[in-house]
Amino acid sequence: MTVTTDAVALGEWVACGWPGKVPVGGHWDTVILGQQVRATRTAADSYEVFTLDRTGTPGRQLPVQSRYCCIFTTLSEPKRPLPEISEFAEPDRRLVNSGCVGVNTSPYRLIENFLDMAHFPFVHTDILGAEEQTEVASYKVEHRKEVDEIWATDCQFFQPAASKAATGGQMTKYVYRIMSPFSIMLYKTVHGDPGRNDAICLFIQPRDETDCLAYMPMALVDAVSTTESMIDFQQTIFLQDRVILENQRPALMPLDLTAEIPTKADVGSVTFRRWLKQSGIWFGTSEKAAA
Amino acid sequence: MALKLYDYTLSGSCYKVRLLLGFLELTYTREQVDFYPGRRHKSLDFLAINPLGQLPVLEDGDLRLRDAQAILCHLANKYDKTGKWLPRDPATFGTVMMWLMFAGGEIMAASAARLHDLLGYDLDIAAARNSAHAAFRILDDHLALREIAGAQWIAGDHPTVADVACYPYVALAGDGGIGHEDYPALRNWLRVFRTIPHFDPMSGIPEFA
Numbered sequence: 211m212t213v214t215t216d217a218v219a220l221g222e223w224v225a226c227g228w229p230g231k232v233p234v235g236g237h238w239d240t241v242i243l244g245q246q247v248r249a250t251r252t253a254a255d256s257y258e259v260f261t262l263d264r265t266g267t268p269g270r271q272l273p274v275q276s277r278y279c280c281i282f283t284t285l286s287e288p289k290r291p292l293p294e295i296s297e298f299a300e301p302d303r304r305l306v307n308s309g310c311v312g313v314n315t316s317p318y319r320l321i322e323n324f325l326d327m328a329h330f331p332f333v334h335t336d337i338l339g340a341e342e343q344t345e346v347a348s349y350k351v352e353h354r355k356e357v358d359e360i361w362a363t364d365c366q367f368f369q370p371a372a373s374k375a376a377t378g379g380q381m382t383k384y385v386y387r388i389m390s391p392f393s394i395m396l397y398k399t400v401h402g403d404p405g406r407n408d409a410i411c412l413f414i415q416p417r418d419e420t421d422c423l424a425y426m427p428m429a430l431v432d433a434v435s436t437t438e439s440m441i442d443f444q445q446t447i448f449l450q451d452r453v454i455l456e457n458q459r460p461a462l463m464p465l466d467l468t469a470e471i472p473t474k475a476d477v478g479s480v481t482f483r484r485w486l487k488q489s490g491i492w493f494g495t496s497e498k499a500a501a
Numbered sequence: 502m503a504l505k506l507y508d509y510t511l512s513g514s515c516y517k518v519r520l521l522l523g524f525l526e527l528t529y530t531r532e533q534v535d536f537y538p539g540r541r542h543k544s545l546d547f548l549a550i551n552p553l554g555q556l557p558v559l560e561d562g563d564l565r566l567r568d569a570q571a572i573l574c575h576l577a578n579k580y581d582k583t584g585k586w587l588p589r590d591p592a593t594f595g596t597v598m599m600w601l602m603f604a605g606g607e608i609m610a611a612s613a614a615r616l617h618d619l620l621g622y623d624l625d626i627a628a629a630r631n632s633a634h635a636a637f638r639i640l641d642d643h644l645a646l647r648e649i650a651g652a653q654w655i656a657g658d659h660p661t662v663a664d665v666a667c668y669p670y671v672a673l674a675g676d677g678g679i680g681h682e683d684y685p686a687l688r689n690w691l692r693v694f695r696t697i698p699h700f701d702p703m704s705g706i707p708e709f710a
Contacts, residue, residue: 228538309538312618314678423621438533438541442510445537449511449619449704453675 211418213245213285219493220286222390225413225425226259227281228307241417243493245285247272259283279307279427280413290358293389297397297409297429304430306437308444310415310423315455316494317414317422318463321394322482323451324412325386327367328475333450336370340379343368346475353485360485362386362478373408374435374443375401388482391491392416400431408432410444419494420461424448462496469496504529507550507558509536511619513612513669514569515557516703517604521573521665523699525580537620570605573662585659596656597663600640604666607636611670614677626678633679637687640667644686653693660697668694672706 214220224242227249232238237250239262246262257276261269272283278298297303313320323329328346330339349365365384372382385397385407392414397407408430415423426444464470465487472480492498506522508515508531522529534556535541543554551558551567558565559572561579566572577587588594610632616622617629647653655663672691674681681688694700702708 231538307538310621312621314618436533438535438539441535441539442533446510446704449676452619453705453707456675 211241211244214243214419214493216243216491216493217286218489218491219243219391219416221284221289222392223275223282223284223288223290223292224392225280225310225415225423226283227257228279228309228425228427229255229257229276229281230307231281240415240423242283243285243416244418247283249274249281249283257281261285278411278413279305280425282413290390293357293359293387293393293395295395295409295411295429297407298427300429302431302433303409304428304432304435304437304440306428306430306440306444308426308428308441308448310425311445311448311452313422313424313452313455314420315422315458315461316420316463317392317416318482318486318494319455319458319461320412320414320422320424321388321391322463322479323455324394324396325362325388325478325482326476327365327384328473329451329454330367330369333454334447337447338367338369338372340368340370348474349477351478351481353481360386360388360478360481362481372398373401373430373432374440375430375432377401386478388485391486391489403431406431416494460496463494464496466497503560503562505532505560506530507532507534507547507556507560509534509542509556511704512536512556513615513673513703514555516669517569517666518557518559518572518576520668520701521576521586521662523701524586524660524665524697525576526699527576527580568605570601570662570666573601573666577662585657586662586665588657588661593657593661597661600643600655600663601666603636603640604663604670607632607639608667608670610636611674611677611679614679615670615673616677618677630677630679633674633677634683637671637674637679637681637684640671641684641687644690648686648689653690655690660694664690664694669703673703675707676705 226240226242232251234251237248239248247259248262249259252258257274259272259274263269275282331341331344347366349362351362353360363385366381369382370379372380383399388394395411400406400408410428413425465483506529542556548554558567610629614629614633617624617626654660
């Protein structure tokens with residue numbers, strides 16, 4: 211494994227662990243974009259990250275931020291800050307850390323799956339979708355140039371059990387927000403309080419082009435459910451996705467829009483792939499021959 | 502009778518117990534344990550419940566049991582009035598026990614591979630996958646001979662606790678990067694297992710084996 215030379219990928223913040231993963235004084239070794247790194251918990255809320263060379267000797271120190279139940283670092287000069295997700299600062303929110311799960315595919319396959327509603331009835335049957343209600347209603351997608359994010363709005367889907375708090379089926383409204391090639395989140399209707407939205411994130415740690423760790427922190431409005439059951443809900447959903455994701459071929463994301471045939475429900479994915487292509491990123495894509 | 506299961510949804514060993522509870526149509530309460538990322542199964546509170554720090558644990562009234570295989574036998578012994586899930590006849594009992602031990606032993610290599618790929622456990626993944634393949638080869642050979650003899654279950658002419666114990670980590674092997682391609686009899690058995698009344702699938706088990 212060698213560190214990528216993709217300058218676009220190197221200039222992003224990526225997750226590399228979560229607060230409290232090890233006791234104070236402890237450390238863990240991991241890999242980001244092909245680079246071995248060591249993260250050390252130097253105090254209760256303080257972390258340091260260094261690169262490691264092939265012999266395990268620490269090299270240069272990397273920037274660190276601890277936000278949204280994740281530890282973030284970057285290998286280069288970040289071209290954008292971490293996104294602002296105000297829900298994580300609201301006092302009545304339950305912040306849920308589900309750890310991370312390994313997935314052998316391109317980071318963008320993960321983003322795209324998170325963005326997709328059409329699979330709900332088939333992969334998350336009787337939870338996020340029902341087999342007799344499969345329609346993806348028309349939704350809007352826009353590239354918000356001022357923040358360089360992609361937003362999908364006016365999304366809605368019938369869900370038999372939309373969250374741990376749900377007690378029956380509901381028409382759930384979604385807003386999706388792609389914040390970087392390696393991070394996406396959604397806002398979805400809170401069960402019992404349609405005026406507020408649960409915030410659910412997916413931060414990807416690309417260890418290599420088709421070797422990722424997925425973090426799924428959430429900021430939920432739910433005074434009732436136990437933490438165990440909220441983690442359980444999220445992990446159950448994610449493992450249903452994982453078996454599908456690892457079987458998608460090619461694992462590397464094709465950015466040539468003629469490589470796969472999208473439908474109207476895929477407009478979010480089409481916009482995402484076009485945005486990736488325009489960014490010049492090639493890490494994790496099948497476009498390397500042309501790069 | 503009050504049955505309580507200390508449970509983690511993504512655990513294949515807990516799934517063994519949930520499957521049989523379902524097949525026997527038993528009602529029970531679940532105490533969810535934050536196995537990951539919380540590692541609550543290694544907490545002092547939980548070690549008081551199971552000093553091995555492992556899931557599942559079943560409480561049946563005053564009786565507290567660990568080990569999925571032991572729990573399966575207890576449930577079948579106490580609650581299955583047909584006697585089919587834990588056959589007592591001399592021709593079948595020993596075979597059922599043999600494969601039950603195999604499920605708690607050799608097949609657990611597939612669980613190790615899954616923990617590595619899924620949750621980042623630090624272990625020799627190549628060795629785990631090799632051991633799992635060796636175990637699958639042995640079970641596939643057995644099931645192939647059963648097919649030739651006109652049978653489709655591990656022992657006897659109906660599912661037993663041996664099938665229930667072997668199923669989860671065979672079915673979930675893909676989570677650990679272990680394919681079923683080389684095991685045709687195993688795939689047939691995985692399909693027929695899903696036809697058991699009250700079968701409930703689990704995340705990570707492919708819909709079409």
